[in-house]
Amino acid sequence: MISLQRASLRYGDILGLSPTSFHLGPEGGITGLLGPNGAGKSSLIQLLSGLLPPSGGQVEIFGEAPFRNPAVLSRLGLVPEGDRFPGGMRADRWLRMMAQLSGLEGRALDLALRRALAITGMEARAAQPFTSMSKGMRQRIRLAQALLHEPRLLILDEPFNGLDPEARLQLMDLLRMLAGGGTRVLVSSHILGEVAQLTDRILLLFRGRLLAEGSVPEIRELLDRHPVELRVTAESATAVARWAVEQDELVGLRMEEGGAVLAVRNPRTFLPRLQEAVVDGRLPLAALDPLDLNLDAVFQFLTKDHQ
Numbered sequence: 001m002i003s004l005q006r007a008s009l010r011y012g013d014i015l016g017l018s019p020t021s022f023h024l025g026p027e028g029g030i031t032g033l034l035g036p037n038g039a040g041k042s043s044l045i046q047l048l049s050g051l052l053p054p055s056g057g058q059v060e061i062f063g064e065a066p067f068r069n070p071a072v073l074s075r076l077g078l079v080p081e082g083d084r085f086p087g088g089m090r091a092d093r094w095l096r097m098m099a100q101l102s103g104l105e106g107r108a109l110d111l112a113l114r115r116a117l118a119i120t121g122m123e124a125r126a127a128q129p130f131t132s133m134s135k136g137m138r139q140r141i142r143l144a145q146a147l148l149h150e151p152r153l154l155i156l157d158e159p160f161n162g163l164d165p166e167a168r169l170q171l172m173d174l175l176r177m178l179a180g181g182g183t184r185v186l187v188s189s190h191i192l193g194e195v196a197q198l199t200d201r202i203l204l205l206f207r208g209r210l211l212a213e214g215s216v217p218e219i220r221e222l223l224d225r226h227p228v229e230l231r232v233t234a235e236s237a238t239a240v241a242r243w244a245v246e247q248d249e250l251v252g253l254r255m256e257e258g259g260a261v262l263a264v265r266n267p268r269t270f271l272p273r274l275q276e277a278v279v280d281g282r283l284p285l286a287a288l289d290p291l292d293l294n295l296d297a298v299f300q301f302l303t304k305d306h307q
Protein backbone atom coordinates (compact mmCIF):
# COMPACT_ATOMS: atom_id res chain seq x y z
CA MET A 1 0.00 0.00 0.00
CA ILE A 2 2.87 2.40 0.83
CA SER A 3 6.15 2.00 -0.97
CA LEU A 4 9.17 4.29 -0.99
CA GLN A 5 12.19 3.69 -3.16
CA ARG A 6 15.06 5.99 -2.30
CA ALA A 7 12.57 8.83 -1.94
CA SER A 8 14.11 12.06 -0.70
CA LEU A 9 12.93 15.60 -0.03
CA ARG A 10 15.01 18.76 -0.25
CA TYR A 11 14.09 22.27 0.77
CA GLY A 12 16.68 24.18 -1.29
CA ASP A 13 19.99 23.26 0.30
CA ILE A 14 18.37 21.57 3.29
CA LEU A 15 17.78 17.84 3.14
CA GLY A 16 14.48 17.15 4.95
CA LEU A 17 14.55 13.45 4.13
CA SER A 18 17.54 11.45 2.86
CA PRO A 19 16.89 8.72 0.27
CA THR A 20 14.52 6.42 2.12
CA SER A 21 13.06 3.06 1.21
CA PHE A 22 10.39 1.01 2.96
CA HIS A 23 7.24 -0.89 2.21
CA LEU A 24 4.00 -1.22 4.18
CA GLY A 25 1.49 -3.82 3.04
CA PRO A 26 -2.24 -3.28 2.54
CA GLU A 27 -3.39 -4.88 5.81
CA GLY A 28 -5.00 -2.60 8.42
CA GLY A 29 -3.32 -1.66 11.65
CA ILE A 30 -1.31 1.19 13.10
CA THR A 31 2.26 2.13 12.23
CA GLY A 32 4.17 4.63 14.35
CA LEU A 33 6.48 7.16 12.79
CA LEU A 34 8.86 7.99 15.58
CA GLY A 35 11.57 10.63 15.74
CA PRO A 36 12.67 13.70 17.66
CA ASN A 37 12.12 17.24 16.35
CA GLY A 38 13.62 17.76 12.92
CA ALA A 39 13.89 14.01 12.27
CA GLY A 40 11.98 14.28 9.00
CA LYS A 41 8.55 13.03 10.06
CA SER A 42 6.63 15.94 8.52
CA SER A 43 8.80 15.74 5.40
CA LEU A 44 7.92 12.08 4.97
CA ILE A 45 4.24 12.84 5.59
CA GLN A 46 4.30 15.61 2.95
CA LEU A 47 5.59 13.06 0.45
CA LEU A 48 3.10 10.37 1.44
CA SER A 49 0.12 12.69 1.37
CA GLY A 50 1.05 14.09 -2.03
CA LEU A 51 1.60 17.65 -0.81
CA LEU A 52 5.10 17.70 -2.29
CA PRO A 53 6.77 15.58 -4.97
CA PRO A 54 9.95 13.71 -3.97
CA SER A 55 13.20 15.49 -4.92
CA GLY A 56 14.57 12.08 -5.87
CA GLY A 57 13.39 8.47 -5.91
CA GLN A 58 9.80 7.28 -5.91
CA VAL A 59 6.77 7.31 -3.62
CA GLU A 60 3.83 5.04 -4.31
CA ILE A 61 0.55 4.80 -2.45
CA PHE A 62 -2.00 2.27 -3.71
CA GLY A 63 0.47 1.65 -6.54
CA GLU A 64 0.53 5.25 -7.79
CA ALA A 65 2.51 8.45 -7.18
CA PRO A 66 0.45 10.55 -4.74
CA PHE A 67 1.57 14.05 -5.79
CA ARG A 68 -1.46 15.91 -7.22
CA ASN A 69 -3.07 12.56 -7.94
CA PRO A 70 -6.83 12.54 -7.15
CA ALA A 71 -6.97 8.73 -7.51
CA VAL A 72 -4.67 8.44 -4.49
CA LEU A 73 -5.81 11.49 -2.55
CA SER A 74 -9.46 10.38 -2.62
CA ARG A 75 -8.46 7.29 -0.62
CA LEU A 76 -6.17 9.07 1.82
CA GLY A 77 -7.06 11.10 4.91
CA LEU A 78 -4.61 13.56 6.46
CA VAL A 79 -4.62 15.24 9.85
CA PRO A 80 -1.72 17.68 9.52
CA GLU A 81 0.30 19.10 12.39
CA GLY A 82 -0.99 22.29 14.01
CA ASP A 83 -4.24 23.71 15.27
CA ARG A 84 -5.39 26.42 12.86
CA PHE A 85 -9.03 27.05 12.01
CA PRO A 86 -11.10 29.89 10.63
CA GLY A 87 -11.65 31.66 13.99
CA GLY A 88 -15.34 32.12 14.82
CA MET A 89 -16.63 29.65 12.22
CA ARG A 90 -18.88 26.80 13.37
CA ALA A 91 -17.18 23.42 13.15
CA ASP A 92 -20.05 21.77 11.24
CA ARG A 93 -20.03 24.56 8.65
CA TRP A 94 -16.30 24.19 8.18
CA LEU A 95 -16.71 20.42 7.82
CA ARG A 96 -19.45 20.93 5.24
CA MET A 97 -17.20 23.27 3.28
CA MET A 98 -14.33 20.79 3.40
CA ALA A 99 -16.66 17.98 2.28
CA GLN A 100 -17.75 20.07 -0.70
CA LEU A 101 -14.13 20.69 -1.58
CA SER A 102 -13.55 16.95 -1.69
CA GLY A 103 -16.42 16.58 -4.14
CA LEU A 104 -19.23 15.44 -1.86
CA GLU A 105 -22.73 16.92 -2.27
CA GLY A 106 -26.39 16.44 -1.45
CA ARG A 107 -27.41 13.37 0.49
CA ALA A 108 -23.97 11.77 0.24
CA LEU A 109 -22.48 14.84 1.91
CA ASP A 110 -25.05 14.80 4.74
CA LEU A 111 -24.42 11.11 5.33
CA ALA A 112 -20.64 11.52 5.27
CA LEU A 113 -20.87 14.40 7.74
CA ARG A 114 -23.11 12.48 10.13
CA ARG A 115 -20.93 9.40 9.91
CA ALA A 116 -17.66 11.28 10.56
CA LEU A 117 -19.17 13.16 13.50
CA ALA A 118 -20.57 9.92 14.95
CA ILE A 119 -17.20 8.16 14.71
CA THR A 120 -15.43 11.04 16.44
CA GLY A 121 -18.20 11.50 19.04
CA MET A 122 -18.78 15.12 18.01
CA GLU A 123 -22.44 15.01 16.80
CA ALA A 124 -23.79 17.00 19.71
CA ARG A 125 -21.04 19.59 19.72
CA ALA A 126 -20.26 20.31 16.09
CA ALA A 127 -22.56 23.35 15.99
CA GLN A 128 -20.12 25.25 18.20
CA PRO A 129 -17.58 27.71 16.85
CA PHE A 130 -13.96 26.54 17.00
CA THR A 131 -13.13 29.34 19.43
CA SER A 132 -15.32 27.75 22.13
CA MET A 133 -13.83 24.26 21.74
CA SER A 134 -11.05 22.60 23.70
CA LYS A 135 -7.94 21.49 21.84
CA GLY A 136 -9.10 17.86 22.14
CA MET A 137 -12.46 18.73 20.54
CA ARG A 138 -10.76 20.63 17.71
CA GLN A 139 -8.50 17.66 17.14
CA ARG A 140 -11.53 15.39 16.81
CA ILE A 141 -13.10 17.78 14.30
CA ARG A 142 -9.85 17.65 12.33
CA LEU A 143 -10.04 13.87 12.43
CA ALA A 144 -13.70 13.99 11.35
CA GLN A 145 -12.63 16.07 8.35
CA ALA A 146 -9.98 13.53 7.39
CA LEU A 147 -12.59 10.75 7.63
CA LEU A 148 -15.31 12.39 5.52
CA HIS A 149 -14.45 10.47 2.38
CA GLU A 150 -13.84 7.16 4.23
CA PRO A 151 -10.10 6.88 3.49
CA ARG A 152 -8.36 3.52 3.52
CA LEU A 153 -5.18 5.18 4.71
CA LEU A 154 -5.22 7.75 7.50
CA ILE A 155 -2.10 9.80 8.25
CA LEU A 156 -1.79 11.91 11.40
CA ASP A 157 1.15 14.24 12.08
CA GLU A 158 1.87 14.59 15.83
CA PRO A 159 -1.84 14.40 16.72
CA PHE A 160 -1.23 14.10 20.47
CA ASN A 161 0.75 17.33 20.83
CA GLY A 162 -0.86 19.62 23.37
CA LEU A 163 -3.71 17.24 24.28
CA ASP A 164 -4.49 16.61 27.93
CA PRO A 165 -4.17 12.97 29.10
CA GLU A 166 -7.89 12.24 28.76
CA ALA A 167 -8.14 13.65 25.23
CA ARG A 168 -4.99 11.71 24.35
CA LEU A 169 -6.50 8.42 25.53
CA GLN A 170 -9.76 9.15 23.70
CA LEU A 171 -7.88 9.82 20.49
CA MET A 172 -5.88 6.62 20.93
CA ASP A 173 -9.12 4.64 21.37
CA LEU A 174 -10.50 6.22 18.21
CA LEU A 175 -7.42 5.32 16.21
CA ARG A 176 -7.50 1.75 17.51
CA MET A 177 -11.15 1.49 16.53
CA LEU A 178 -10.48 2.79 13.02
CA ALA A 179 -7.53 0.43 12.59
CA GLY A 180 -9.67 -2.44 13.89
CA GLY A 181 -12.19 -1.62 11.17
CA GLY A 182 -9.56 -2.07 8.44
CA THR A 183 -8.18 1.46 8.00
CA ARG A 184 -4.40 1.63 7.82
CA VAL A 185 -3.24 4.32 10.25
CA LEU A 186 0.14 6.04 10.18
CA VAL A 187 0.76 8.24 13.18
CA SER A 188 3.82 10.36 13.92
CA SER A 189 5.13 11.24 17.35
CA HIS A 190 8.35 12.20 19.08
CA ILE A 191 7.43 10.19 22.18
CA LEU A 192 8.05 6.47 22.21
CA GLY A 193 5.61 5.93 25.08
CA GLU A 194 2.77 7.29 22.94
CA VAL A 195 3.59 5.18 19.93
CA ALA A 196 4.22 2.09 22.06
CA GLN A 197 0.70 2.38 23.52
CA LEU A 198 -0.76 2.24 20.04
CA THR A 199 1.45 -0.12 18.12
CA ASP A 200 4.59 -2.17 18.11
CA ARG A 201 5.23 -1.45 14.46
CA ILE A 202 7.63 1.47 14.26
CA LEU A 203 9.57 3.41 11.67
CA LEU A 204 12.34 5.27 13.47
CA LEU A 205 13.48 8.48 11.80
CA PHE A 206 16.47 10.50 12.88
CA ARG A 207 18.14 13.47 11.21
CA GLY A 208 16.29 12.87 7.98
CA ARG A 209 17.17 9.19 7.83
CA LEU A 210 15.18 6.03 8.41
CA LEU A 211 17.27 4.62 11.23
CA ALA A 212 15.34 1.46 11.92
CA GLU A 213 12.13 -0.36 11.19
CA GLY A 214 10.66 -2.90 13.60
CA SER A 215 9.02 -3.42 16.94
CA VAL A 216 9.82 -1.50 20.12
CA PRO A 217 11.92 -4.40 21.54
CA GLU A 218 13.73 -4.82 18.20
CA ILE A 219 14.63 -1.15 18.07
CA ARG A 220 15.83 -1.14 21.67
CA GLU A 221 17.93 -4.22 21.00
CA LEU A 222 19.43 -2.63 17.91
CA LEU A 223 20.49 0.41 19.88
CA ASP A 224 21.89 -1.73 22.67
CA ARG A 225 24.13 -3.54 20.20
CA HIS A 226 25.50 -0.29 18.85
CA PRO A 227 28.49 0.89 20.96
CA VAL A 228 28.19 4.31 22.58
CA GLU A 229 31.27 6.40 23.28
CA LEU A 230 31.56 7.98 26.71
CA ARG A 231 34.24 10.40 27.84
CA VAL A 232 35.05 10.04 31.54
CA THR A 233 36.99 12.71 33.36
CA ALA A 234 38.66 11.45 36.50
CA GLU A 235 41.50 12.25 38.87
CA SER A 236 42.85 8.76 38.33
CA ALA A 237 42.14 7.68 34.77
CA THR A 238 43.99 4.42 35.41
CA ALA A 239 41.56 3.50 38.20
CA VAL A 240 38.65 4.06 35.81
CA ALA A 241 40.38 2.05 33.06
CA ARG A 242 41.09 -0.80 35.48
CA TRP A 243 37.43 -0.93 36.48
CA ALA A 244 36.17 -0.55 32.91
CA VAL A 245 38.16 -3.42 31.38
CA GLU A 246 36.44 -5.81 33.77
CA GLN A 247 33.01 -4.88 32.39
CA ASP A 248 31.52 -7.13 29.70
CA GLU A 249 30.08 -4.15 27.82
CA LEU A 250 33.45 -2.49 27.14
CA VAL A 251 34.47 -2.79 23.49
CA GLY A 252 37.06 0.01 23.32
CA LEU A 253 39.23 2.13 25.57
CA ARG A 254 41.30 5.20 24.75
CA MET A 255 43.31 6.96 27.45
CA GLU A 256 43.63 10.73 27.24
CA GLU A 257 44.79 13.53 29.47
CA GLY A 258 42.57 13.79 32.54
CA GLY A 259 40.48 10.76 31.71
CA ALA A 260 39.52 8.15 29.10
CA VAL A 261 37.07 7.46 26.31
CA LEU A 262 35.09 4.24 26.73
CA ALA A 263 33.20 2.53 23.95
CA VAL A 264 30.41 0.43 25.47
CA ARG A 265 27.56 -1.71 24.27
CA ASN A 266 24.31 -2.09 26.19
CA PRO A 267 24.53 1.27 27.96
CA ARG A 268 21.31 0.39 29.78
CA THR A 269 23.12 -2.26 31.81
CA PHE A 270 26.51 -0.52 31.87
CA LEU A 271 25.45 2.92 33.09
CA PRO A 272 23.63 1.83 36.29
CA ARG A 273 26.70 -0.25 37.26
CA LEU A 274 28.98 2.71 36.60
CA GLN A 275 26.72 4.90 38.68
CA GLU A 276 26.77 2.37 41.52
CA ALA A 277 30.58 2.26 41.49
CA VAL A 278 30.75 6.05 41.65
CA VAL A 279 28.24 6.28 44.49
CA ASP A 280 30.08 3.53 46.43
CA GLY A 281 33.29 5.55 46.11
CA ARG A 282 35.02 2.87 44.02
CA LEU A 283 35.39 5.17 40.99
CA PRO A 284 36.81 8.69 41.30
CA LEU A 285 34.71 10.09 38.45
CA ALA A 286 34.47 13.87 37.98
CA ALA A 287 32.40 13.96 34.77
CA LEU A 288 30.78 11.71 32.19
CA ASP A 289 29.97 12.97 28.67
CA PRO A 290 28.52 11.01 25.80
CA LEU A 291 30.57 11.55 22.63
CA ASP A 292 28.35 9.70 20.25
CA LEU A 293 25.78 12.47 20.36
CA ASN A 294 23.63 11.14 17.55
CA LEU A 295 23.10 7.83 19.16
CA ASP A 296 22.86 9.32 22.59
CA ALA A 297 20.04 11.60 21.53
CA VAL A 298 18.18 8.68 20.00
CA PHE A 299 18.87 6.54 22.99
CA GLN A 300 17.63 9.19 25.39
CA PHE A 301 14.40 9.80 23.62
CA LEU A 302 13.82 6.08 23.24
CA THR A 303 14.21 5.41 26.93
CA LYS A 304 12.89 8.66 28.41
CA ASP A 305 9.19 8.30 27.82
CA HIS A 306 8.91 4.56 27.59
CA GLN A 307 6.51 3.11 30.13
Ligand SMILES: Nc1ncnc2c1ncn2[C@@H]1O[C@H](COP(=O)(O)OP(=O)(O)OP(=O)(O)O)[C@@H](O)[C@H]1O
Nearest residue numbers: 011014015016035036037038039040041042043044
Ligand atom coordinates in the same frame (compact mmCIF):
# COMPACT_ATOMS: atom_id res chain seq x y z
N1 LIG B 1 9.75 24.26 4.71
C1 LIG B 1 10.99 24.01 5.08
N2 LIG B 1 12.03 24.74 4.64
C2 LIG B 1 13.29 24.46 5.00
N3 LIG B 1 13.65 23.43 5.82
C3 LIG B 1 12.66 22.67 6.29
C4 LIG B 1 11.29 22.91 5.96
N4 LIG B 1 10.53 21.96 6.58
C5 LIG B 1 11.41 21.19 7.26
N5 LIG B 1 12.68 21.59 7.09
C6 LIG B 1 13.90 20.98 7.65
O1 LIG B 1 13.89 19.60 7.29
C7 LIG B 1 14.33 18.80 8.37
C8 LIG B 1 13.25 17.80 8.75
O2 LIG B 1 12.15 18.53 9.28
P1 LIG B 1 10.70 17.90 9.53
O3 LIG B 1 9.74 19.03 9.82
O4 LIG B 1 10.36 16.97 8.44
O5 LIG B 1 10.97 17.08 10.87
P2 LIG B 1 9.95 16.55 11.94
O6 LIG B 1 10.46 15.22 12.36
O7 LIG B 1 8.55 16.61 11.44
O8 LIG B 1 10.16 17.54 13.13
P3 LIG B 1 9.11 18.54 13.80
O9 LIG B 1 8.23 17.72 14.65
O10 LIG B 1 10.01 19.47 14.56
O11 LIG B 1 8.38 19.22 12.66
C9 LIG B 1 14.70 19.77 9.48
O12 LIG B 1 16.07 20.03 9.41
C10 LIG B 1 13.89 21.00 9.16
O13 LIG B 1 14.52 22.16 9.67
